[in-house]
Amino acid sequence: xxxxxxEICFGTTxxxxxxxxxxxxxxxLDNDLKEKINIIPQNCLGLCKxxxxxxxxxxxxxxxxxxxxxxxxxxxxxxxxxxx
Amino acid sequence: xxxxxLTSNLNKQVLxxxxxxxxxxxxxxxxxxxxxxxxxxxxxxLYRCCIHKERAAIRERVIAGLGFSVAxxxxxxxxxxxxxxxxxxxxxxxxxLTAIDTACKGCVPVRIHVTDMCQGCVAQSCxxxxxxxxxxxxxxxxxxxxxxxxxxxxCISACSYSAIARxxxxxxxxxxxxxxxxxDLGVVEIDFERCISCGSCVSGCPFGAIHERSQLIDILxxxxxxxxxxxxxxxxxxGQFPEPVGKLATALTRAGFTHVVEAAEGADLxxxxxxxxxxxxxxxxxxxxxxxxxAAYRELITKLVPELEKYVSDTPTPMHxxxxxxxxxxxxxxxxxxGPCVAKRKEGLQxxxxxxxxSIEEMGAxxxxxxxxxxxxxxxxxxxxxxxxxxxxxxxGGVSHAVGTAAPENANITxxxxxxxxxxxxxxxxxxxxxxxxxxxxLIEVMACQGxxxxxxxxLNTPKSAEVKIKAYGAxxxxxxxxxxxx
Numbered sequence: 001x002x003x004x005x006x007e008i009c010f011g012t013t014x015x016x017x018x019x020x021x022x023x024x025x026x027x028x029l030d031n032d033l034k035e036k037i038n039i040i041p042q043n044c045l046g047l048c049k050x051x052x053x054x055x056x057x058x059x060x061x062x063x064x065x066x067x068x069x070x071x072x073x074x075x076x077x078x079x080x081x082x083x084x
Numbered sequence: 085x086x087x088x089x090l091t092s093n094l095n096k097q098v099l100x101x102x103x104x105x106x107x108x109x110x111x112x113x114x115x116x117x118x119x120x121x122x123x124x125x126x127x128x129x130l131y132r133c134c135i136h137k138e139r140a141a142i143r144e145r146v147i148a149g150l151g152f153s154v155a156x157x158x159x160x161x162x163x164x165x166x167x168x169x170x171x172x173x174x175x176x177x178x179x180x181l182t183a184i185d186t187a188c189k190g191c192v193p194v195r196i197h198v199t200d201m202c203q204g205c206v207a208q209s210c211x212x213x214x215x216x217x218x219x220x221x222x223x224x225x226x227x228x229x230x231x232x233x234x235x236x237x238x239c240i241s242a243c244s245y246s247a248i249a250r251x252x253x254x255x256x257x258x259x260x261x262x263x264x265x266x267x268d269l270g271v272v273e274i275d276f277e278r279c280i281s282c283g284s285c286v287s288g289c290p291f292g293a294i295h296e297r298s299q300l301i302d303i304l305x306x307x308x309x310x311x312x313x314x315x316x317x318x319x320x321x322x323g324q325f326p327e328p329v330g331k332l333a334t335a336l337t338r339a340g341f342t343h344v345v346e347a348a349e350g351a352d353l354x355x356x357x358x359x360x361x362x363x364x365x366x367x368x369x370x371x372x373x374x375x376x377x378x379a380a381y382r383e384l385i386t387k388l389v390p391e392l393e394k395y396v397s398d399t400p401t402p403m404h405x406x407x408x409x410x411x412x413x414x415x416x417x418x419x420x421x422x423g424p425c426v427a428k429r430k431e432g433l434q435x436x437x438x439x440x441x442x443s444i445e446e447m448g449a450x451x452x453x454x455x456x457x458x459x460x461x462x463x464x465x466x467x468x469x470x471x472x473x474x475x476x477x478x479x480x481g482g483v484s485h486a487v488g489t490a491a492p493e494n495a496n497i498t499x500x501x502x503x504x505x506x507x508x509x510x511x512x513x514x515x516x517x518x519x520x521x522x523x524x525x526x527l528i529e530v531m532a533c534q535g536x537x538x539x540x541x542x543x544l545n546t547p548k549s550a551e552v553k554i555k556a557y558g559a560x561x562x563x564x565x566x567x568x569x570x571x
Contacts, residue, residue, distance in 0.1 A: 041326075
């Protein structure tokens with residue numbers, strides 16, 4: 001099965017508005033989930049420039065945008081992707 | 085304690101809006117619009133019962149963000165008028181913290197509560213345990229008469245089902261000096277006779293109801309003027325972003341600062357003087373000395389534990405030395421200290437060399453508002469590099485390690501760290517002063533925030549990640565001993 005890409009934006013806007021927590025994503029996953037994903041840290045996904053900044057921080061799971069991203073939201077999305 | 089919460093995100097969003105309003109064509113009008121722009125017509129509330137309450141809380145956050153006290157707000161004055169007043173004031177007088185009334189009314193005063201887990205058992209040990217006859221059994225459940233209950237908590241330990249709980253008020257719980265409490269109206273009040281500006285309540289309140297009175301507008305005006313403005317960045321900043329401190333310094337120049345100086349440069353002087361002072365004091369037979377750089381600790385001594393005063397180092401703080409260096413190096417400049425700490429804001433107001441203090445959150449908001457991306461910034465060349473030891477001042481153990489390294493080997497320094505100034509730590513410090521002895525060590529380092537300044541109340545990065553980055557930056561510097569040889 002192809003691994004799920006999880007791109008985390010560590011651009012300045014995302015990091016300031018709460019993205020620093022997402023560094024803990026890998027530690028919050030159980031081994032089963034860990035094996036199924038690729039965590040890709042990104043400098044800036046550029047999303048804050050197109051939309052309202054208050055939606056930051058951003059994460060992309062298999063290319064799908066999660067705004068106001070939290071570890072819980074990202075894990076839920078990963079689980080959705082696995083079940084599809 | 086040092087978790088970065090969603091409440092702090094809300095604060096930062098408000099600060100971003102204030103900066104954007106300042107940069108707009110009509111600052112007063114744009115400021116007035118902030119609550120309505122953040123919660124537009126027909127939008128859904130994010131945290132509260134309705135958008136109107138959220139707008140009211142945002143309005144009060146704007147008042148604090150403009151530098152005013154919310155306690156003095158009469159609800160009638162328009163935000164546009166506050167904006168005008170912010171432009172016209174010369175200085176920020178009074179206390180640095182302010183409570184947001186509208187945000188506060190979330191939690192009930194401290195009380196004991198019987199939960200649904202009560203089994204209505206035959207033993208009725210809760211009833212027996214209560215000396216005040218405040219518990220009765222009604223319809224096979226324990227019920228507390230709140231008029232009689234004295235919150236002693238005996239029933240909590242008596243219950244075999246753990247069915248009785250104490251409802252806590254988080255700000256009261258975390259305040260180490262009983263300076264904060266709910267008044268009869270259920271709104272928080274800070275007793276500034278006792279408050280040591282440690283910022284515990286700022287991080288501890290889940291509603292984000294305690295705010296710093298910001299000097300952002302004063303700083304933005306200074307940047308707009310022709311006077312050179314120097315940012316003095318605390319060692320804790322080395323760990324706040326994925327990018328190194330050099331890029332952060334460049335980002336500050338892009339935001340309008342003329343020069344950037346590391347407070348670690350001043351910390352080098354603090355280290356050297358504190359090491360000398362330690363040796364002198366031990367020659368005079370003093371049993372121990374405590375460090376002096378933590379401003380909340382110093383405020384604690386002044387206000388509540390004067391008996392410790394004689395054991396505190398007289399050496400000035402890194403912020404003070406750095407501000408003097410900056411005023412000397414860049415004549416007629418305006419100095420702005422940037423750090424994670426509420427108490428430094430207070431110290432800054434009292435230090436004639438420090439013009440303004442900016443929190444790390446405010447700096448982050450500045451980058452967001454001005455669309456500054458750190459990864460696109462080049463490395464800044466600091467005119468004087470700081471030592472490894474000074475760079476690690478922001479981590480618990482860093483200050484005492486630095487002083488130990490700078491002192492000669494025969495100084496026999498044994499450091500002891502107070503990692504977080506909670507109630508227990510204060511009692512311990514009091515006992516040292518009372519007995520005139522500290523068996524744990526002769527150089528006591530006191531950090532009000534757990535983990536050191538990286539655990540301050542306005543941090544952006546998690547303390548763990550910040551520590552790793554600061555140590556990596558520290559490793560690239562020279563030892564304080566090398567600097568000693570060249571002095």
